[in-house]
Amino acid sequence: MLNTKTDRQMWQKIGVKRDRCHEPLVEKLCSDKDGNKAIFRYFKDLMIFASMVGYSRGTRTELKSDTISIILETYATDEKDAFIYLLALMTEKNGACLKDENLYSSIQIFEEYCNAGLYEIQLWLDEEPGDYTGIDTLAKKVYDQVIDNEKSLLAYDSPEEVDPDF
Numbered sequence: 001m002l003n004t005k006t007d008r009q010m011w012q013k014i015g016v017k018r019d020r021c022h023e024p025l026v027e028k029l030c031s032d033k034d035g036n037k038a039i040f041r042y043f044k045d046l047m048i049f050a051s052m053v054g055y056s057r058g059t060r061t062e063l064k065s066d067t068i069s070i071i072l073e074t075y076a077t078d079e080k081d082a083f084i085y086l087l088a089l090m091t092e093k094n095g096a097c098l099k100d101e102n103l104y105s106s107i108q109i110f111e112e113y114c115n116a117g118l119y120e121i122q123l124w125l126d127e128e129p130g131d132y133t134g135i136d137t138l139a140k141k142v143y144d145q146v147i148d149n150e151k152s153l154l155a156y157d158s159p160e161e162v163d164p165d166f
Contacts (some may be wrong), residue, residue: 012076012104016084017111018047020116023068027123036133044075048083050117051110053066055087056145057120071096072107106153115145 005032018026029039029046040046054060075081078086090095099120121138129136 011100014072014074014103014107016044016047016072016075016107017063017069018118019063019115020066020068020113021064022122025118025122028125029121029138039133039135039138044070044080047114048080050121051083051087051114053117053120054113054115055090055094055117057116059116059120059152061116061119062109063115088162089112 026046027033030041031042032038040049055074064135072081072084075084084106085098088109089095090100091097096102097109124137124141125131125134128134131137
C-alpha cells in the first residue's frame with residue numbers, strides 16, 4: 001500500500017481512530033476540568049492504556065462510523081507508535097504485519113483493542129460511582145492485574161515459557 005517515497009512519508013498523516021461515543025470518558029480521564037488533575041496527560045496515552053486493557057481481556061470491538069482520530073505521527077513523536085506495532089505482532093504472530101503494506105491493518109488491530117478497552121474502563125468506572133476522578137478505580141484494576149500476572153508467573157518453571165499479558 002505504501003509503495004512510493006511520497007507514500008512512505010504519508011504514513012505520518014494516517015489517522016488512528018476511536019469511537020466518538022467514548023468522548024465523555026476521554027474528557028474525564030484526560031482533562032483538568034473541575035480542578036482535578038488528569039489521569040492521562042494525552043489522549044494517545046489513554047488509547048494505549050485502553051488497548052492494553054482490551055488485549056489483556058482478549059477483546060476487540062469494531063469501530064462505528066462516527067470516529068475521532070489522532071494522526072500516527074503524534075504517536076511516533078515519543079515512539080509510542082511501537083505499541084501499535086507490538087499489538088499487531090502479538091495478535092498476528094507474524095512479522096509480516098510490520099510491513100508497510102500492512103500498516104492499516106496493524107492500526108485497525110490497535111483501534112479495536114482500544115475500543116474494547118474503553119468500553120471495559122467505562123464499566124469499571126460505572127461500578128464505582130463514588131470515585132469521581134476514576135483514579136482509585138484504575139489504580140485498583142492495575143494493581144489487581146499485576147497481582148494476577150505475578151501469580152501466573154510463579155506457575156511457570158522457566159522464563160522462556162512466559163507469554164506477556166498486559
